[in-house]
Amino acid sequence: MIVVSSPLHALHEPPREVSGGREVPAFEIGARATSILAAVEADGGFQLQAPDGFGLEPILAVHDPGLVRYLETAWDEWLAGGTGGDSIVPDTIRHPGLRPMGDAGPEPESPCGRVGYWTFDTATPIVAGTWQAARSAVDVAITTAARVLAGAPVAYGLCRPPGHHAARDLFGGYCYMNNAAITAHWSTQRTGATVAILDVDVHHGNGSQAIFWERPDVLYVSLHSDPRGMYPYYVGYADEVGGGAGMGRNLNLPLPQGTDDAAYLAALEVGLARIADFGASMLVVSLGLDTYALDPIGGFGLTASGYTAIGRRVALLGLPTVILQEGGYHVGDLGRNVVAWLRGFSPAA
Numbered sequence: 404m405i406v407v408s409s410p411l412h413a414l415h416e417p418p419r420e421v422s423g424g425r426e427v428p429a430f431e432i433g434a435r436a437t438s439i440l441a442a443v444e445a446d447g448g449f450q451l452q453a454p455d456g457f458g459l460e461p462i463l464a465v466h467d468p469g470l471v472r473y474l475e476t477a478w479d480e481w482l483a484g485g486t487g488g489d490s491i492v493p494d495t496i497r498h499p500g501l502r503p504m505g506d507a508g509p510e511p512e513s514p515c516g517r518v519g520y521w522t523f524d525t526a527t528p529i530v531a532g533t534w535q536a537a538r539s540a541v542d543v544a545i546t547t548a549a550r551v552l553a554g555a556p557v558a559y560g561l562c563r564p565p566g567h568h569a570a571r572d573l574f575g576g577y578c579y580m581n582n583a584a585i586t587a588h589w590s591t592q593r594t595g596a597t598v599a600i601l602d603v604d605v606h607h608g609n610g611s612q613a614i615f616w617e618r619p620d621v622l623y624v625s626l627h628s629d630p631r632g633m634y635p636y637y638v639g640y641a642d643e644v645g646g647g648a649g650m651g652r653n654l655n656l657p658l659p660q661g662t663d664d665a666a667y668l669a670a671l672e673v674g675l676a677r678i679a680d681f682g683a684s685m686l687v688v689s690l691g692l693d694t695y696a697l698d699p700i701g702g703f704g705l706t707a708s709g710y711t712a713i714g715r716r717v718a719l720l721g722l723p724t725v726i727l728q729e730g731g732y733h734v735g736d737l738g739r740n741v742v743a744w745l746r747g748f749s750p751a752a
């Protein structure tokens with residue numbers, strides 16, 4: 404199996420995040436990618452490749468140009484503003500209830516105002532290298548799809564930072580640009596064919612759902628921890644089925660805290676049946692390993708052997724498959740779990 408990765412991910416190394424109302428060490432750190440690469444290299448059966456550069460066009464086909472401009476300029480502007488500190492975190496966030504007019508209003512000029520205009524949480528800091536790293540993750544993702552469109556049956560992109568929480572005009576959830584959504588859209592434009600996204604991160608991929616909400620040609624299917632008790636809290640419920648021309652092209656399968664391998668595999672059958680019905684010509688997997696039993700923020704009970712079984716079952720769909728890294732925060736076991744999943748999908752690597 405081809406594995407695409409870039410060393411530029413390491414330019415994004417947030418020192419801490421604000422979650423649970425406290426400053427804690429960041430969960431989404433470069434050591435995650437190191438763990439994955441070490442396990443891939445130790446396996447020996449994978450073919451490591453560097454990404455090609457795709458520029459801004461595929462990003463701007465999905466994201467608001469204002470968000471992209473913000474991410475590109477935020478760090479230099481923050482430094483110039485003299486606010487100080489080693490990372491950008493909002494103190495105030497644009498809440499829709501603030502404006503009875505119902506619109507977003509103008510983007511403020513103040514650096515503190517700008518960050519809260521484009522993000523929805525306090526756990527996704529911007530540091531000096533965030534923009535370059537996030538761009539490299541997009542290039543990794545599109546390159547992975549390009550290999551599959553060129554004939555590889557499957558390929559894995561080690562995207563970091565992850566992407567599935569980023570919406571058209573919002574970053575958050577450790578995600579700045581939506582690697583999977585950019586890649587799925589790029590693939591539809593390249594081929595004119597339909598794409599299914601299967602999101603197995605423990606968190607609902609609110610960004611991917613929102614981006615394709617009204618799209619008939621991209622099916623979004625997500626298995627995740629019930630948002631009543633889990634980030635992103637406000638979205639990811641079972642009654643969210645898509646809108647307009649995308650009605651019926653969104654399937655949320657919220658599962659209880661503590662979900663184990665067997666219960667997960669049962670729910671996976673429901674998701675895979677929908678993908679098979681849809682008749683997608685390509686599959687994009689948003690691969691989060693934060694469903695792991697020992698994950699520090701996930702709360703599910705999955706195991707390495709469960710990941711192998713899940714990978715094997717997804718492979719039985721028989722679709723050309725682009726696997727993109729999302730979450731997974733047990734750094735010590737993350738690489739082993741990714742390889743267990745990929746080996747389940749492709750036992751011969």
Ligand code: SP5
Pocket residue numbers: 422423526565566567568576577578604606634691693699700729730731
């Ligand atoms: C890509 C991805 O997996 N993003 C997840 C973002 C979750 N952000 C909120 C983290 C809240 C952590 N709460 C810590 C509780 C520890 N018991």
Ligand code: ZN
Pocket residue numbers: 604605606691693729730731
């Ligand atoms: Zn996650």
